[in-house]
Amino acid sequence: MPGHEWKRGAAAIVGAADMVSPTGELDGTPRAIETAVIGEALAGAGLTIADVDGVASCVGGLFMPSVELAEYLGIQARWTDSTQIGGSSFEAHVEHAAAAIQLGLAEVVVVSYVSLPRSTAKRGGRGFSGAAGQADAAAAGVVAPRLEWEMPFGMQSPVGAYALAASRHQALYGTTSEQLAQIAVDTRSWAALNPKARYRDPLSVDDVLASPMVASPLHRFDCCLVTDGAGALVLTSAERARDLAATPAYVLGAATAHSHQMISQMPDLTVTAGSVSGPKAFELAGVSVAEVDVAELYDSFTITVLLALEDLGFCPKGEGGPFVADGKLGPGGSFPAQTSGGGLSYTHPGMFGMFLLVEAARQIQGAAGPRQVPEVDVAVAHGVGGVLSATSTVVLGTEATL
Amino acid sequence: MTRPTQLESTEAGPYWEATRARQFVLPWCTTCERPFWYPRAACPGCLGSGIEWRQASGRGTVYAVSVQHNAALPEFKDRVPYAVALVELDEGVRFMTNIVNVDPLAVAIGQRVHLTWEPIEDGRAVAVFEPEQEDSSGTDL
Numbered sequence: 001m002p003g004h005e006w007k008r009g010a011a012a013i014v015g016a017a018d019m020v021s022p023t024g025e026l027d028g029t030p031r032a033i034e035t036a037v038i039g040e041a042l043a044g045a046g047l048t049i050a051d052v053d054g055v056a057s058c059v060g061g062l063f064m065p066s067v068e069l070a071e072y073l074g075i076q077a078r079w080t081d082s083t084q085i086g087g088s089s090f091e092a093h094v095e096h097a098a099a100a101i102q103l104g105l106a107e108v109v110v111v112s113y114v115s116l117p118r119s120t121a122k123r124g125g126r127g128f129s130g131a132a133g134q135a136d137a138a139a140a141g142v143v144a145p146r147l148e149w150e151m152p153f154g155m156q157s158p159v160g161a162y163a164l165a166a167s168r169h170q171a172l173y174g175t176t177s178e179q180l181a182q183i184a185v186d187t188r189s190w191a192a193l194n195p196k197a198r199y200r201d202p203l204s205v206d207d208v209l210a211s212p213m214v215a216s217p218l219h220r221f222d223c224c225l226v227t228d229g230a231g232a233l234v235l236t237s238a239e240r241a242r243d244l245a246a247t248p249a250y251v252l253g254a255a256t257a258h259s260h261q262m263i264s265q266m267p268d269l270t271v272t273a274g275s276v277s278g279p280k281a282f283e284l285a286g287v288s289v290a291e292v293d294v295a296e297l298y299d300s301f302t303i304t305v306l307l308a309l310e311d312l313g314f315c316p317k318g319e320g321g322p323f324v325a326d327g328k329l330g331p332g333g334s335f336p337a338q339t340s341g342g343g344l345s346y347t348h349p350g351m352f353g354m355f356l357l358v359e360a361a362r363q364i365q366g367a368a369g370p371r372q373v374p375e376v377d378v379a380v381a382h383g384v385g386g387v388l389s390a391t392s393t394v395v396l397g398t399e400a401t402l
Numbered sequence: 403m404t405r406p407t408q409l410e411s412t413e414a415g416p417y418w419e420a421t422r423a424r425q426f427v428l429p430w431c432t433t434c435e436r437p438f439w440y441p442r443a444a445c446p447g448c449l450g451s452g453i454e455w456r457q458a459s460g461r462g463t464v465y466a467v468s469v470q471h472n473a474a475l476p477e478f479k480d481r482v483p484y485a486v487a488l489v490e491l492d493e494g495v496r497f498m499t500n501i502v503n504v505d506p507l508a509v510a511i512g513q514r515v516h517l518t519w520e521p522i523e524d525g526r527a528v529a530v531f532e533p534e535q536e537d538s539s540g541t542d543l
Contacts, residue, residue: 142412143410145411147409148409148440149440151475152408153486153499153500154405154478154500155498156470157474160470163468164467164468167467167468167511168466215468215486216467216469218468263498264488269488
């Protein structure tokens with residue numbers, strides 16, 4: 001539609017907060033924690049709950065996540081988003097919110113997340129939400145395909161799915177377990193600089209390879225944590241952002257794609273939907289991959305990072321192994337990535353995409369403390385949901401990039 | 403050797419019924435003239451509902467494989483370690499399965515495999531695969 005093209009930098013993240021503990025556990029009810037982390041993000045932005053007219057959430061509500069959250073917080077919303085695409089949900093929320101703000105459908109949007117799998121499991125709960133009602137559905141002849149065609153073969157989920165992708169990448173391209181391990185090692189080095197991180201002790205490639213095999217070729221330290229955590233973002237228009245004290249992290253570009261839900265339906269196990277969402281996000285952002293100063297790539301497993309590096313175009317397909325082998329992803333390296341310590345060492349409450357955005361925004365704002373990468377103008381947050389199923393890529397930039 | 407209760411969708415009824423006679427069938431779209439997997443009410447290529455169940459060769463090639471060193475569910479405890487694989491059937495669809503009757507650590511991508519049935523108490527059977535006899539790669543039985 002003429003006059004409605006994407007406008008880079010029309011919206012910005014002006015508040016970002018995380019609630020994460022080195023113990024891996026948080027005290028309080030999910031809503032109490034969520035309320036607190038949203039409050040912190042709003043305070044950082046210099047805004048109040050009364051300013052909020054749009055809300056995005058994908059958890060917490062059984063039925064209408066963003067609507068239930070808005071009611072709890074007393075928000076009368078004129079824009080809403082309950083998009084649920086797993087760990088990449090929050091990148092999609094930012095994409096949608098930025099477009100909505102540009103069109104005047106909302107002015108101040110809160111994106112929020114809370115999940116307490118670790119403390120819930122300790123109390124005898126299921127941790128991540130289970131397949132409630134599945135028995136009733138099966139009785140009616142309605143069966144989730146995964147339960148009929150994958151679960152019977154005993155694939156540990158989700159790690160087994162990522163392991164299948166890793167096995168294929170290794171067979172096709174000669175990618176080694178040492179190269180995958182290097183990703184975990186560099187991520188741990190970043191975690192050492194984050195006081196909220198769950199694991200901060202140094203990790204070596206040998207440590208990763210010596211950790212128990214979970215689903216070949218992935219070892220325990222190729223896998224993310226299971227911890228409690230919460231995070232929130234506040235977005236507003238570029239115009240309003242200029243009146244606020246907070247440094248805006250402008251949304252330059254964003255795009256989402258998905259290719260399958262079950263791993264057995266993935267068209268090519270070595271190519272993710274990031275090969276669609278990544279290039280589109282960069283095109284809308286008007287920046288090239290060479291201009292990215294810091295990358296926050298979803299690290300549910302080491303292979304997730306490797307595939308993202310290739311699919312987003314930071315290196316050619318098949319060359320992710322050699323690309324990461326020299327430790328360039330770590331502190332002081334030429335390609336700083338997962339600077340929070342990632343899902344591998346900092347926190348992973350089930351859907352890590354929120355924390356990619358919080359860290360990317362902080363790097364743009366110059367607010368990442370000891371983890372701050374010098375002279376950041378462009379940061380990318382790349383979420384991956386399901387089993388390499390859905391991806392959403394958000395490119396953020398400083399005022400200088402507009 | 404146990405497995406979790408095998409669920410059955412309405413769309414896959416003919417597939418599961420055929421397993422009672424140890425017949426391995428795939429749904430074919432009569433418009434596109436090709437099979438699709440998993441069973442659906444309509445072809446995922448053209449949304450046509452003309453579906454025929456045709457006998458499949460039961461042969462294929464390992465596309466990806468991961469040895470599970472922990473049981474995904476209690477029912478798999480006595481199998482650990484076991485190989486979960488995606489097999490590219492000769493008909494051109496990909497099928498999740500287990501590779502059995504072989505050292506799971508020796509299963510390799512590109513290996514030729516064929517179907518063997520694992521019976522379920524209710525008379526149906528689960529399709530699992532084992533290496534082709536003439537293909538000695540990866541077998542050390």
